[in-house]
Amino acid sequence: MRKADIIENLNRVRERIVTCCRSCGRAPEEVTLLAVSKTRPAEDLRAVWEAGQRDFGENYLQEALDKQADLADLPILWHFIGPLQSNKTRAVAEHFHWIHSVERLKIAQRLSAQRPAEMPPLNICLQVNVDGEESKSGAAPAEVGALAAAVAQLPNLRLRGLMAIPAPRENAAAQREPFAQMQSLLLQLQRQLPDQPLDTLSMGMSGDMEAAIECGATMVRIGTDIFGARG
Numbered sequence: 565m566r567k568a569d570i571i572e573n574l575n576r577v578r579e580r581i582v583t584c585c586r587s588c589g590r591a592p593e594e595v596t597l598l599a600v601s602k603t604r605p606a607e608d609l610r611a612v613w614e615a616g617q618r619d620f621g622e623n624y625l626q627e628a629l630d631k632q633a634d635l636a637d638l639p640i641l642w643h644f645i646g647p648l649q650s651n652k653t654r655a656v657a658e659h660f661h662w663i664h665s666v667e668r669l670k671i672a673q674r675l676s677a678q679r680p681a682e683m684p685p686l687n688i689c690l691q692v693n694v695d696g697e698e699s700k701s702g703a704a705p706a707e708v709g710a711l712a713a714a715v716a717q718l719p720n721l722r723l724r725g726l727m728a729i730p731a732p733r734e735n736a737a738a739q740r741e742p743f744a745q746m747q748s749l750l751l752q753l754q755r756q757l758p759d760q761p762l763d764t765l766s767m768g769m770s771g772d773m774e775a776a777i778e779c780g781a782t783m784v785r786i787g788t789d790i791f792g793a794r795g
């Protein structure tokens with residue numbers, strides 16, 4: 565896509581966030597836009613950076629590391645949002661500010677152990693399989709409390725909240741159901757672990773962003789509606 569079209573898309577997404585926040589009584593500053601840039605060339609990331617975008621989400625580790633090298637002159641906030649095998653935790657611990665896709669304790673333990681001492685703690689969200697889909701990543705909702713309690717003990721991580729990728733649904737009312745469930749799960753965690761900085765609900769993609777914001781999303785992860793359809 566042309567750079568001008570990408571920037572126009574970016575601005576349209578920003579306007580949608582503001583409009584949605586107004587209509588549901590939230591402050592737009594409560595919602596951080598994460599530009600999901602998987603499969604996009606580094607030059608497209610640079611274009612949206614120049615338009616003021618600071619947070620970028622990547623799914624594939626090697627691809628992300630290559631782009632980080634190309635864009636090393638920009639102080640981007642890098643978020644890892646894809647599935648992560650335990651033999652690849654070190655690169656995430658060393659090269660990212662956030663990971664949204666932690667679903668088991670072993671991964672969190674490795675990330676904490678491998679986070680370099682001179683870096684601030686790695687921000688993490690626990691991924692929840694909110695629809696209980698066989699094929700999907702994420703901890704079961706019933707396991708999240710125990711997982712969070714264990715993760716909260718790890719020294720080099722900051723437990724920030726929860727992430728989900730619900731199954732696609734037909735309409736906004738149906739989309740809100742899993743998001744509302746996530747909102748109440750986060751509330752439960754905040755009560756269970758009052759000393760943790762649990763301020764993040766990472767949910768909402770191009771097709772269900774408004775429903776997620778209406779249910780308290782603080783980070784929306786948008787790819788297609790910024791960069792166009794993935795090839």
Ligand SMILES: *Cc1c(COP(=O)(O)O)cnc(C)c1O
Nearest residue numbers: 600645769770785786787788789
């Ligand atoms: C690809 C991806 C997105 C963005 O999806 P779009 O529908 O393109 O906006 C968000 N979150 C995760 C985890 C993804 O893998």
